Amino acid sequence: MVYSKQVTEHFKKLYDAGALYVWSFNCQTIDRQSIDKAIASHKGDKHYNEAYYEAKLKEGEGKPGADCSGSFYPVSGFDTTAQGYYNRCILKGKVSDIPYSRPCMVFVKGKTKIDHIGWYDGAGRVYEMRSSKMNCRHDAIDLKRWTHYGIPDFVDYSDQEPEEKTCMIELDVLRKGSKGEQVKTVQRLLKALGYSVGLSGIDGDYGKKTEQAVVKFQTKHKLTADGIVGSKTWEALLK
Numbered sequence: 700m701v702y703s704k705q706v707t708e709h710f711k712k713l714y715d716a717g718a719l720y721v722w723s724f725n726c727q728t729i730d731r732q733s734i735d736k737a738i739a740s741h742k743g744d745k746h747y748n749e750a751y752y753e754a755k756l757k758e759g760e761g762k763p764g765a766d767c768s769g770s771f772y773p774v775s776g777f778d779t780t781a782q783g784y785y786n787r788c789i790l791k792g793k794v795s796d797i798p799y800s801r802p803c804m805v806f807v808k809g810k811t812k813i814d815h816i817g818w819y820d821g822a823g824r825v826y827e828m829r830s831s832k833m834n835c836r837h838d839a840i841d842l843k844r845w846t847h848y849g850i851p852d853f854v855d856y857s858d859q860e861p862e863e864k865t866c867m868i869e870l871d872v873l874r875k876g877s878k879g880e881q882v883k884t885v886q887r888l889l890k891a892l893g894y895s896v897g898l899s900g901i902d903g904d905y906g907k908k909t910e911q912a913v914v915k916f917q918t919k920h921k922l923t924a925d926g927i928v929g930s931k932t933w934e935a936l937l938k
Contacts, residue, residue, distance in 0.1 A: 700855040701774045703802045703821075709774050710818050710826035710837075713763055718835040720828045721755050721764030722747045725772035729756060729764040751831075767816050767828045775853050781806060781816040788849030789887045790937075797840075797848040799823070801859060805840065806847040819848065821859075852891045857938055873928040877905040885909070885928055888936045889916060 719729060723740065727733050734756045741747045755764065765772070768781050775784075785791060785806050794805060800821055807815035817827030819840060829836045850856075871881050886901040889912045897908030910926040917924040920935045928936070 700853055702855050702858040704858050706774045706818060706854060707802050707820050707826075710770070710820075713765070713770060713828075714826060714835050714837050716763055717759070718763040718765060718770075718828070719755060719759040720766060720831050720834045721759075722751070722766050722831070723769070724764035724766060725769040725778060726763050726765045729759050729762055731756070733764070755831075765828050770826075770828045771816070771818075775851070777853075780813075782813040784816055784851065785813045785847065785849055787852050789852050789891045790884060791847060791849035794840075794842055794845045794848050801850075801856070802854075804849045804851055805845045806849065807844065808846040813847065817845070859938070870930070870933050872930075873905055875905055875907065875910045875926065878903055882909070885913070885936065889913070892916065892936075 713726070718726075721729060721737070723737055724733070734752045737747075737752050738749050741752075768779060768784060771784065772778055779787075784804060788804065797803065797805070797819065802821040803819050805817050805819045805825055806813045809815075815827075817825040819825050820837075823839055824837055825840050825845070826835070826837050828834070871877070871879075873882055873885060880903065882905045883901050883903040885905075886896045886903075886909060889896055889909070890901065894912040894915055895908065896912050897906065899906070899908075913928060913932065914924045914926045916922075916936070917926075917932060922931055922935060
């Protein structure tokens with residue numbers, strides 16, 4: 700895993716280096732070799748063709764290149780789409796509910812799927828590889844353009860200040876027998892941390908296996924091991 704501040708630093712370096720949006724690039728240097736490889740991989744593509752890649756070489760030789768999802772590769776360690784990153788978020792929702800003081804992923808949903816991604820810096824602005832024409836940007840978050848946010852499973856938030864306690868008040872106290880979306884959230888968090896919640900997986904049903912996983916988590920974090928997700932357990936899970 701990588702610390703949230705390291706992700707923000709990664710994007711700041713891309714921005715400061717004048718990174719270019721280059722389709723299919725994952726932050727490698729734009730040079731003759733990388734461009735030739737991209738051209739060979741996209742033969743027959745009407746848009747991302749030889750002319751496109753040659754223009755990018757001319758525009759930014761020696762600079763880093765990436766498309767929107769490829770910009771996350773150096774910090775995530777895996778290559779996937781914007782939709783793929785959204786699917787891997789352990790907490791997610793509409794951008795209107797974004798935790799404003801916490802760095803996280805932000806997304807744009809098209810007609811059928813998530814098709815664009817950026818990194819919210821926790822201070823009101825978003826880093827993104829915007830487009831082939833606009834390249835790397837660091838703009839104020841536009842709540843009309845960005846549609847969703849997500850807390851990724853590969854980021855460690857222990858370097859962040861705890862969320863305000865008012866946020867915790869809105870979370871339910873969960874115990875064996877509880878059901879619903881908040882139970883699913885607990886199950887996702889536990890699973891992301893390596894705790895098994897049983898064969899049923901993330902089903903929103905707080906059963907015996909989920910209770911056992913909570914007890915193990917509480918024991919490791921020196922909390923009261925009662926299997927009940929109260930404010931202190933919520934806070935520890937969300938760090």
